[in-house]
Structure formats: C-alpha cells, structure tokens
Amino acid sequence: MNRVADVLDGLDRSGVPETLFLETGPVRIAVRCDTSMANVLKRHLADALAAEGPVSAVVDVLNGQKLKSEPAWTDWAREPGKTGRKDAYHDLEDGRLVRKVRTGMTFLQSSQALLAFGPCLNCPNQVINFINTQILNICKRDGWEICHAAAVTDGVNGLAIAGLSGGGKSTTILRLMDLETSRFVTNDRLMVRATADGVTGLGIPKNPRINPGTIVGNPRLAPLLTDARRLELARMSTEDLWQHEEKHDLFISDVYGTGRVQFTMPLTEFWVLNWSRQSSSPTRVQDANLADRPDLLRAIMKSAGPFYQDTRGRFLRDDDPLCPDAYLAQLNSVRLREVTGTIDFDALALAGRELFS
Template sequence: MSCTVRHTVDATAVDCAAIIAGSQVPLPYALDVLLAGVRLCLRSNSPSLIEALTRYYGDFIGDGQGEPDVTIWAIDGPSPPVALPFILHGQAGAKEEYCDLADGRVVRKRRTGLWLVFGRTGNAILGPCARQPQQVANCINARFADWLLCRGAKLVHAAGVALGQRGLAVSGFAGAGKSTLALEIMRHGADFVTNDRALVGRDAQGLSLAGIARPPRVNPGTILGNDRLHGLLPDEVRQAYAKLPSGELWALERKYDVPIAACFGPGRVRLAAKLEALVVLAWKPGGGAMQADWTTLSRREEYLPAVTKDLGVLFENGPCAADNDGYRALFGDCPVLALTGGVDFAKAAALCLDVLGRSA
C-alpha cells in the first residue's frame, strides 16, 4: 500500500482543537441520522442548514436514542482566519487542499472556503455552511464512510442495489454503465443502495454492502433508456438527445441528478444489505453478444482495478493508493459475475435479478 508522506505542523503553533475553539458558538440545533446502522449527530448554529439537511436525509432520520457513533459540529460563519501550510490535493484545478496537524487534519474546500476539521479532538465543519448544504452533506457522508473504513471496510468503485436483504455491487471501469444497470434493475423492483462508491465489509454473516446517502447522477443516454427517468428532461430536450448517434450519446458527459422517490416511488432507498455477489462490467459498445461468466477476483486478477478506489484526503488513512492485498483478502471467493462482449442492459438486469431472487 502506497501512501503520501505526511508533513505534520508543530502542534505548539496551532492544532485542530484550537481551530475549532476559535470558531465555537452555541449550537442549539441538532439532527440525528442513522446511516447503515451508524448513528451520526449533527449540531449547528444554523436552523436553515438543519432544515436543508433534514430534507436531504429524509429517509434516514434517527430517533435520537442512544449515544451517537459520530458527532459533527457544523458552525456557520466566516472561514477560520488561520494561516496553515496547505498542500494541494490533486492536479491544477483541484477542489481541496489539506494540512495535517498533531491532533488531526484540516481540509479546505478551495471554491467555497469550507473547512473540514477531524481527528481525535472531534469533527467540525467551519465556514459558510448554510450556503453550502450539499457540501456539508458530502462532509457528513465522508465521516460516516471513514467510520466504516476504520473498522475494516473497503471503499469500492461500484453502484449498489438490493432486493430484500440481498445486495449486489455493480462495478466496472469509468463509463461502463454502473449507474445505468443499477437503475435498470431498480425498474424491475430492486431498491437503490449507492451510486458510484460502496463500502464492503465482513461480519459474522459474511460480506456486507453499505451505501452513501447521495442520489445517482446519470448521463442523457441513461435517461433515454429508462422510462422511469424520462421526466427528468423536457420532451424537446429528450427528443434532441434521441437524435444523436448511439456512439455520441454513449460518450456524452452531462450529468442529471435522479430523485429516487420521484422516479421510482417512496421507500426505494436503503443503505445496507448482505452482499450476494459482485458484478463486473467488462463489456464495450459494439462488442457483439453479451457473455456472462461466474468467477472470482482471485481467478480474474485483471478485474481488481475496476473494483478498487484510492482513499482521498477526507479519510483518516488517506491520501493513499488502494490496498490491493486488502481487497483480495476481503473479497476472497466472493462470486463475481463478469459481463463481457457487447453492452446489453436488459439481459444483464435479468441476470442480476435472478441472483437477487434465487434464494427467495
């Protein structure tokens, strides 16, 4: 496993606890959410932020009972007036920069000025939180994911669906159609678990699948191919997309959010299931008839890069390259349905539904 060397700033100069204390105000507003069995409590000084996040997490509001696994302070106000030697994460145009301190990490969102501070002294989101509820939700989701990662789960490049207690992770290289296949399976009755990132762990019952509370984002080709999504586009726009050559439509990158309840009905989102199998999309347009074969990652090592995800700066152990040995150990002999040849979403969805329903 290859990780970035950390340059920790001297804690005598500044630390996370001091940064949080410098922004501390009364936090009278609270929101409890329950994500895949993980209890998170958000406290804030902004009622409008809590209202927006209550809508966002509407399917996952907790009952306020029991001690939270994760507590987060979202303090709306100016960005902290603290000079830190931030390191840019990524290439030119990167969205984030970070600094490791003796008691944790600070990540600064370059476009909005939000600061995410986390470590052994606690978790805080500082800056113009009320104006950025979506980004605050992303930060909350990162703390949820990190809680599972620190307990042995792996971040997997996959969409996820479930039927009853049984789940499938749909993996593949970028542009393979993970979200399109997941939503096609949903069209036939499955529930949505996650869009592009899943968390896979192991418990006494075997492999578990957990999702990120975030709606899927799809391209126009996915909308055209799924009648449940047609309402996302005005008729004239949808007709204009339909006139494009198939190859151009497949390659078109123009994302639209999919509100699951509006498109598929209420109660169709769940964030946890037992992982029955991993589906790997190794097909390509124009590849002939679709072929389906059962295998494992240990037998088909070439599929591993389609499954793994590097850890970014929002995670305690990041930034870090994917731990391939850890993925091999986790998945072991997990059944893998490899789809090769040409693209056929209808046939693939039927096979996936058979897997989800085979023990019913």
C-alpha cells in the same frame, strides 16, 4: 495555524440550533446546523433520519464561515485518468484541514471536532459527502473495506456493480430498481465485511446524481428533465451524450416510492463492468476469479481519501497503496462476474432479473 484549537478559535459553533440524527446499519451520526441547512439535509438524507440517541460522531455545519487566515495548502493527487485540482489539504499537529478547490468549502477532520464550513448552502452535496465520509471512516476503522460500487438487493441476494467512472453503474442499478422487489443500497460507495454468516454490504445515505445519458434511456426518469431539455439531448450523438456531464439529483423515494431504500444487504454477487462501446461482441456476464484478476480488483478498490484517520490517529497520504489482500479476504465467498462485450443495458437488466427472480 498548527493545531485544531487554532482553527476553532476563529469559528463560531453557537449558531447551530438544529440537530439531525442519521442511522445507516451499525452507524449513528449527529449533524448540527442552522435551520436552512437542516431543511436541505432533511430532504437529501430523508431515508437515513433516525430518532435521537447515542452517536459515534458529531458533525457541525457552519454556513458562511471561513478560516481567519489561509494555511499553506498541498494538492491531493487525483486518481489516474482524472485531471484538474479537486482537493487540497493542510496537516495540523492534531488534525487535518481539507479544502475543495473549486467551491472553497473547507472541512476539519480531527478527533476533537468534525466541521464543514464555507458556502454550505450552495454546496449541499459536498456537505453530504463529508457526513458520509464519517460513516466510511468509522466502518473502515472497524475492519470494513471501501468499494467503488453501486448496489441493489431484494433482501435475499445482494448485487454490487463496479467499473470505471462513467461505465454504467448508476444506469444498471436504476434499471434493476424497476423490479418491485428490489431495494436501493448505494450508488457509488459500498462498505463490505465478511462475517460468519456471509458478506455484508453497507451503503451510504446519498441519492444518485446522474447524467442525462442515464435519464434519456429510462422512461421512468424522464420527469427529471424538461421537455425542451429532452429535445436538446435527443439531437446529441450517442458518443456525445455518453460523455456529457450534467448532474441531476434523483430522489429514490420520489421516483420509486417509499420503502425502496435499504442500506444493509447480504452481498452475494459482484459484477465488474469491463465492456466497451467500441465492441461488436454481444454482452456477456461470466464468472471470474478475483484472486487471478488484479485488473478487476483495481476497479473495486477505493481509497478512503484525505479525510481518513486510522485508529492510531494517522492520516492517509495520497501515495499510500491500497491492500489487495484485505479486499480478497472480505470478498472471498462472493461470486464475481465480469461483464464484457458491447454496452447493452437491456441484456444486463435481464441478467439482474434472473438473479432476483
């Protein structure tokens, strides 16, 4: 298996009668799939659904199909601090196959075809991630940079929040969504680009997947759990609850109402969570200079990952370094603030309300 044609030869792309059109900022994508998959994607991607029209990419979702033969897979190295196998890849002469090790989902990334296949109906979030990867790829090739951040806006100011995984990005953003003027932009990936009018932030169409710790601390989110499950979680220690992984889909429109999602925003502030549960100091939100703080910049930068293919057709390797100067150039006019001290979401929500007042 050396070429994209070899992969396509073993797959049937005729059974995709539905076409969904998605729009986020300057990017429009078509997704072709069967009716069952379309119904799932319409639910998850409702805020990005658009009318038929010209697109920058077409993604085919082939539920239940698989490769005729297995290639030699190479593990994609995970980020520092992460363990276990997650992604593997196989490079073709004119494309790349990516395998999700835990689920068996497989993806073809190439200039000829973009395919998601395998147990797609059982793995809708991996299908959605692949679709969103195409948005990130298109923007990255057009000069945007990818940030590991959540974001919210009131239309005038835009706030991005970065930090280590599990540091409280989602919890903070959802607390700020309690403000009636705020709009959800993104939960985990934010594209940024400097323009003559300031810095623009662009989110991706994916609802947050949140842990119980985020839910139990926010009464508005309580209906996401059963009464019995809430009681079980209430008996857990604070530390155990913080570490507990149990993902729940949060549909923004269901909880906060329609019209509360806005994928593009003026990016005016970037907060980096550098707080700690072990700290006895009060929570502080203080100005910092990104050029002088490579540790904070590392929390913001995010690799485009195994799916990214640049304008020359070259795919990323897992040891390709990120370019700090590219991020500094895009974020030069954005106010950077570091959040230190103990983890206090009430204090951070108050600081956010002051920004959006």
